[in-house]
Amino acid sequence: MKHTLKNVFHSPRFLVGFIIFMFILLTVLIYPYFVHRDPLQGLGKGFLEPGTYVSVYDTNNTGTYRVELPEAAANRLEATLPVKDRQTMLNYLKAMGADVSGLDTSNEHFEELISAWKANYSEADAKKNKYEGFATQAQRNALKRLDNSLNADTSVAMSIVRGEGDSATTTKVAENDYVKVDEVANAVTLPLGTDNFGRDTLTELVKATGISLLVGLLAGSIATLLGLLVGLLAGYVGGIVDDVLMFIANIFTVIPGFVLLILIYSALGAESRSIATCAIIIGITSWVWTARSVRSQVISLRNRDHVNLSKLSGHSLFRIVTTDILPYIASYVVMAFILQVSSGILAEAQLSMLGLGPNPNELPTLGLMMNWAKLFGAYTSSNAWWAYFPVILVIALISFSLNLMNTGLDQVFNPTLRD
Amino acid sequence: MKTEEIGAAVVEDTRESVSFGTRDKDFSKEPLCLSGRGVTRVFHTGKVTTVAVDHVDFDFHKGELISIVGESGSGKTTLSKMLLGLLEPTEGEIMFQGQPRDISTGAKKREYWKGIQAIFQDPFSSYNVFHKIDSVLLDCINMRGGKNLPKEKKYEMMTEACSFVNLKFAELTNKYPFELSGGQMQRLMIARIFLLKPNILLADEPTSMIDACSRATILDMLLKLRDETGMTVIFITHDIGLAYYISDSVYIMEHGKFVESGKPDKVMLEPEAPYTKRLISDVPKIHEPWDLSTVDLLQNA
DSSP, X not given: OHHHHHHHHHOHHHHHHHHHHHHHHHHHHHHXXXXXXXXXXXXXXXXXXXXXXXXXXXXXXXXXXXXXXXXXXXHHHHHHSOHHHHHHHHHXXXXXXXXXXXXXXXXXXXXXXXHHHHHHOOHHHHHHHOOTTOOSHHHHXXXXXXXXXXXXXXXXXXXXXXXXXXXXXXXXXXXXXXXXGGGSTTXXXXXXXXXXXXXXXXXXXXXXXXXXXXXXXXXXXXXXXXXXXXXXXXHHHOHHHHHHHXXXXXHHHHSOHHHHHHHHHXXXXXXXXXXXHHHHHHHHHSOHHHHHHHHHHHHHHHTSHHHHHHHHTTOOHHHIIIIIIHHHHHHHHHHHHXXXXXXXXXXXXXXXXXXXXXXXTTOOOHHHHHHHHHHTTTTTTXXXXXXXXXXXXXXXHHHHHHHHXXXXXXXXXXXXXXX | OOEEEETTEEEXXXXXXXXXXXXXXXXXXXXXXXXXXXXXXXXXXXXXXXXXEEEEEEEEETTOXXXXXXXXXXXXXXXXXXXXXXXXXXXXXXXXXXXXXXXOSHHHHHHHHHHEEEEOSOHHHHSOXXXXXXXXXXXXXXXXXXXXXOHHHHHHHHHHHHHHTTOOHHHXXXXXXXXXXXXXXXXXXXXXXXXXXXXXXXXXXXTTTSOHHHHHHHHHHHHHHHHHHOOEXXXXXXXXXXXXXXXXXXXXXXXXXXXXXXXXXXXXXXXXXXXXXXXXXXXXXXXXXXXXTXXXXXXXX
């Protein structure tokens, strides 16, 4: 066993395939610990190119989440207290006889104007004295509204918030400072942009790869187990059992597997198609060739002397099959399993690409991502390469690595293939 | 007695103890062990029908050493598989210890195999390469109902069996059969028979894959085992010379039929069937030119 493993890992093909596959697998396993985002959460509208994005909503609509550049700051002051209002304030202060020397409507004296206003204005005073120009109720109400609006935060310095929730810390920065992007709350880097739903493609891709691997693994396991069972029974027991099982296998062979898959899948309806259903259906439509090859291996083994000797030693059928046949074909079965996993992933991708994949509202799969890219014109009108090219690359890499591992194993177990 | 080094174990050559004393014994008075009437086996491959064994009759008695001699393809191995119960005859009946043989269920087969065991031609393919030597021998003890024996007793039995074939169990334990030489593997096979002590041993060309030196040792051990346990040995071989020296009776098989049978002296010295004559003349003789003209003899017959 140890020797075999050593041989396997000395095969360059197997090693390259194994490293690629492990890289993909580890990424799938580790990525969620670093990025906590829900893979189906929309971040924006439609395809966004790869890059770093800042949430416009947060920048505009909350008091604290603000980062603005100098001109923008001036505009914001203007927006907060228009010059017209400043003139009204100045007029009122003059009318009530306050000291207005050095005050004007410019941004430079903004703070002085406001502090003077706060020191002198009171609603009761305005009502009682009815100063010139502010004698009517409507005029006094306008003053009151103006005062209310000034009670909002109008500090010149801006604040930015790092972190979220209770642990948020507010840092004041000057108007003309530059701020690092990663210090801005709700800034998000999207290395692969977003898909048509505005979902982060990378996060979605990692999740989809995990799901597709799971589908492949499940489908591969089902197909291999089923194929192994049928192959062993047909090959070892022979006779009528062999005839019946091979008859069923022949039926599955003549009906094109993919057409069968499509038919079963369409019959199920989108809502009842879960990841598990997907894997099971792929599994039960792809066991045939494993069964056939296992059968032929078993037939060549069943008349070997060591099997005859085991029979003569009084061993049961189960024991002979598990200890005298199975270990001899184990390497072959492992290789078949790897290919089944690979074809399971491809079958899922093909089905989903045609819109027959698992329920799209639950989880993403590689095939679903391709399907969405196709439906929303990522290839054509949007020209959003990031929405489909990485998916194609991942499917190709998984398939490539598994096939490479298989060829490597073949070389180790089949001496005639060695260079 | 001389000793020679074979592989890991020191082998004692015990050929001097070989007894050919049963050669002139009349076994027809001994009880019947295995007999067959009209035993036939036909194989169908597509439209081709092959009659591998064609209506053969035989009577094997207790303690007898029977050789079945024939060339490749004459049906020896098919017959041996039918005798072992690994293959059902298409036609005819096999009697085991005077009773019609019944191996219709798994349990009956297991019971039958307590009475008949085999040594196969190729020692290298006779063992499961994933099982250690210990498990091969333990299987035999278990089969003889020794499953609940204490560990020490089992160890003792395995050691005894190995020393019978001049192997040291202490050196073999935890090893795999493929770590031994061909001769050692075949001797381990005899150790297995020693533990099982069946009534009948079917040896299907047990010496054809090993060197001449080991061959003599193996034959010697087989004969010693026969003498000690009184079992019937059915020796299947293509080597008529070998059959002559060791057998109590010889069956010559050609195209699935027994063409001649009887005591070795009668069959070898006064052969009647042309096929027997050819087989005898095919044995190369040292210091004499080899007469290859007998090939025609068969074709003209």
